[in-house]
Amino acid sequence: xxxDSAKSPKLSLRCLGCSREYAPxxxxxxxxxxxxxxxxxxxxxxxxxxxxxxxxxxxxxxPRETVDTPIGPLVYRSDRLAERLGLKRLYIxxxxxxxxxxxxxxxxxxxxxxxxxxxxxMREHGAESVILASAGNTARAFAYAGTLLDFxxxxxxxxxxxxxxxxxxxxxxxxxxxxxxxxxxxxLAIELAGxxxxxxxxxxxxxxxNVARRDGMGTVILEYARTVGAIPQHYFQAVGSGTGxxxxxxxxxxxxxxxxxDGDLPxxxxxxxxxxxPIHDAxxxxxxxxxxxxxxxxxxxxxxxxxxxxxNRDPPYGIHGGVADALRDTDGCTYAVTNDQxxxxxxxxxEAEGIPTGPEGGAALSALTEAIETxxxxxxxxxxLNITGNEDAxxxxxxxxxxxxxxxxxxxxxxxxxxxxxxxxxxxxx
Ligand SMILES: *Cc1c(COP(=O)(O)O)cnc(C)c1O
Numbered sequence: 001x002x003x004d005s006a007k008s009p010k011l012s013l014r015c016l017g018c019s020r021e022y023a024p025x026x027x028x029x030x031x032x033x034x035x036x037x038x039x040x041x042x043x044x045x046x047x048x049x050x051x052x053x054x055x056x057x058x059x060x061x062x063p064r065e066t067v068d069t070p071i072g073p074l075v076y077r078s079d080r081l082a083e084r085l086g087l088k089r090l091y092i093x094x095x096x097x098x099x100x101x102x103x104x105x106x107x108x109x110x111x112x113x114x115x116x117x118x119x120x121x122m123r124e125h126g127a128e129s130v131i132l133a134s135a136g137n138t139a140r141a142f143a144y145a146g147t148l149l150d151f152x153x154x155x156x157x158x159x160x161x162x163x164x165x166x167x168x169x170x171x172x173x174x175x176x177x178x179x180x181x182x183x184x185x186x187x188l189a190i191e192l193a194g195x196x197x198x199x200x201x202x203x204x205x206x207x208x209x210n211v212a213r214r215d216g217m218g219t220v221i222l223e224y225a226r227t228v229g230a231i232p233q234h235y236f237q238a239v240g241s242g243t244g245x246x247x248x249x250x251x252x253x254x255x256x257x258x259x260x261x262d263g264d265l266p267x268x269x270x271x272x273x274x275x276x277x278p279i280h281d282a283x284x285x286x287x288x289x290x291x292x293x294x295x296x297x298x299x300x301x302x303x304x305x306x307x308x309x310x311x312n313r314d315p316p317y318g319i320h321g322g323v324a325d326a327l328r329d330t331d332g333c334t335y336a337v338t339n340d341q342x343x344x345x346x347x348x349x350x351e352a353e354g355i356p357t358g359p360e361g362g363a364a365l366s367a368l369t370e371a372i373e374t375x376x377x378x379x380x381x382x383x384x385l386n387i388t389g390n391e392d393a394x395x396x397x398x399x400x401x402x403x404x405x406x407x408x409x410x411x412x413x414x415x416x417x418x419x420x421x422x423x424x425x426x427x428x429x430x
Contacts, residue, residue, distance in 0.1 A: 035320030051194035063120035096390030109389030162186035168399035218251030268332035
């Protein structure tokens with residue numbers, strides 16, 4: 001097939017600092033450095049195609065190529081939970097694995113929405129492998145997609161989370177797990193992944209800078225628009241980095257610009273698990289986010305939280321296009337909920353909807369309960385509750401699970417330029 005990509009680019013990337021435009025796969029504006037780049041697609045109309053899975057939104061995803069997969073966001077109108085809460089228009093985005101409602105995300109969280117688009121996009125731009133740090137769900141999503149697409153993925157994870165890394169297929173040999181021994185610190189894993197990426201020239205997945213990640217996660221809002229024919233007034237999500245929330249904001253902007261929808265941007269309601277709530281503390285109490293300060297105290301709070309995938313010490317909060325901008329632009333608000341509140345919300349969800357949710361879904365629901373009590377949400381407002389993932393019981397029921405085995409283990413003290421230099425033999429490509 002002739003490649004017309006030079007003539008008709010599918011997208012460009014706009015710097016949110018200086019508004020200059022770049023061609024893919026840029027991940028930073030060379031002048032502004034810090035601000036995010038945002039995708040602008042040639043097709044501005046919202047016209048999802050009839051197809052299963054996430055690539056029904058292919059027009060607004062960075063790669064040209066698509067994959068047949070049932071993975072994708074699922075939005076349905078709630079009856080029972082809505083009734084329990086007194087809400088008239090509650091929609092649930094169930095982004096875990098629950099065949100009974102048609103949610104077929106094979107690693108059980110909305111990280112599945114970023115893995116396929118990211119790998120395809122990177123591969124189209126010449127990458128031969130990718131490295132990422134993950135506290136769990138991103139690693140699983142990439143291990144799964146990397147196996148299906150036969151693409152090498154280096155995963156760096158703290159040991160405390162490495163035990164949860166499994167996929168419902170036999171992972172390919174080119175899925176390589178690098179473990180930071182005795183650590184529960186996701187931020188340290190991020191640092192190590194960065195060092196390895198620099199030293200051995202392995203393209204980083206990019207975290208919040210990865211537009212395929214953001215646009216993949218943004219499909220939750222697109223799916224709401226597709227099924228409901230509108231943009232929700234409120235969006236509830238449990239956040240760690242806040243990338244999913246930024247994505248929801250960006251997707252909503254894109255939908256409004258399509259001219260097909262009335263109304264305003266959805267109000268973002270972002271929730272974290274006390275006692276570790278840096279985004280909430282920054283937004284609600286003006287406490288600066290300092291990943292470098294009192295690290296031990298932060299780690300000990302992290303050990304206490306039920307929803308440990310939310311424990312990110314260094315979220316992209318203050319940068320142009322980051323979490324604070326998203327909250328400002330949407331008149332958003334944040335919440336801190338306790339383990340006990342999360343547990344009761346998990347029970348309420350399972351009982352009312354008949355599907356198990358994970359603690360992140362529980363956290364989002366507990367924030368919704370609070371928002372109803374404080375009348376931030378009115379009973380006839382439209383609400384999208386993002387259940388970002390569920391516990392693994394259903395996946396384990398339906399599939400044989402395969403753990404990722406460590407390919408390399410490193411002590412936290414070795415996470416340094418020098419420590420990484422000694423890993424040369426592992427990454428030699430000859
Ligand atoms: C990653 C994750 C989140 C948090 O998403 P961010 O976009 O990183 O804030 C919430 N829930 C689940 C299940 C996740 O895997």
